Amino acid sequence: MHVSAAGETNHVKYTLPVGERTIDMNALIGQQIDMAHTGTINCVHCGRVTKKSFNQGYCYPCLTRLAQCDSCIIKPELCHYHEGTCREPEWGERNCMDDHFVYLANTGNVKVGITRHVQDKVSSRWIDQGASQAVVMLRVPNRLTSGLVETLCKDYIADKTNWRTMLKAQPEPQDLYAKKEELLQAIGPQLDALRQEKGLQAITEIDSECVSIQYPVNQYPVKIKSINLDKTPSFSGTLLGIKGQYLLLDDDRVINMRKYAGYELEVTC
Template sequence: MQYYSGTIRKMRVSTDSSNQVKYHLPVGEELLDVNALIGQTITAEYRGTIKCLNCERKTRKSFNQGYCYRCLITLAQCDSCIISPEKCHYDQGTCREPQWGEAHCLSDHFVYIANTGSLKVGITRHIGEGISSRWIDQGATQATVVMRVPDRLTSGLVETLCKSHIADKTNWRKMLTGEPEKQDLIHTKNTILEKISAPLQALQEEKGLQAIAEVKDVVHDIHYPVTTYPQKVKSINLDKTPQFSGALLGIKGQYWMLDGDRVINMRKYSGYEIEIAV
């Protein structure tokens, strides 16, 4: 039996040459190779302590997947414009942390379309070796970049145009219940671009013709380490049931899939002190 104990954080993700996702869970000072645990029995117990991911103070309740209330209302990364990028207010001089905003919001962003069980539009800042960690966190099996834009605000404005014709949310239950059928993302991309051509042109004239650039057609397929998908999703809530045990059958998005059709969103419990036995 191996034991790992400490505060957990969002699983780190990467892909190999065939776009197979690799997962590592930070547990205290250790980094747990979760892919290697598939097929094994895991027991996990929440020890009753939550620490803020930013200030590391103990908190009775976790906000925004790992922050105390004080950090929730003071950090730029916890502001409402992170969820709604079209509301970015840096240019109004009201950013909570201007230096953070300059580093994270005033750089190239990408508008994408992904297949997460159904088609969705989204934005991301990182396209590492062609694959965005955001696509992986959403459990996307296919994704393609539509446009490159110069900042977060512009990405939100373009995304808002697209949302009239395609969803911007992931149905996490549907994402976890199987491998979705492949979709023609390039056709979807071209259809949406045609539908938003007039308002998009107006936005380009406002921001500059070179500011919003269409990206060449490349579809990325992403593969997850799953042996068996749940038939009917049963979500584990550590606040109500602080201990669980079972065979790990797969990992997708930020979810562990266990026997008995059980799943747990590990990212939701970032900052929780957990002991894991394998």
């Protein structure tokens, strides 16, 4: 789903591209929706029909060829652009060799993460992770350095979202400013060593506001039951809310729409 945040409360807006039309998903909350997978899967990059989707939407040839499908996308500390072995150097130049930001987010638990985009105040990455709060800690010059900083942080704080915890309730607000200061103090010596290696101006602390994000949810599930389109190709239900990339349906059912990128769907609402 495409996402954006608007207004002083950063209320999240969701749209779902289906064929040549785009569906306003927020407008459907409280209504019944019917979705059915036709059986066709197209690669989100090259468009070819594939029997199986890899890495949230790619065919196998693209999985093995594209830089955006390399293991260093999941583990940025393994970025190897500087070694001259990037699968697509031009893509790496555009996406890995520019400023990245290390942040803290409240997704039910406080986690550390990295993103390239905070210019619009609310990163789409925060929304996709279902964060109710986020604050930027550091600016670094490239993806590799962001991964190295994130690795330092992982000794003190999680780097993964517990999606079940994220979907069960609106989390209690956290003092992310205090968490930020605690974490920066804890990794201070290692961060200074990294600055000596990368350059004193390579890692810069950012004095940014803590952003709150509001999701269109009328009711959270109690006992989550995940819908798998490969096993259950069609489903119907009342849409009770949307958070992260999940649709929240009645009877505690949820579906991760990002997981099924490239799947051809028929939607009735």
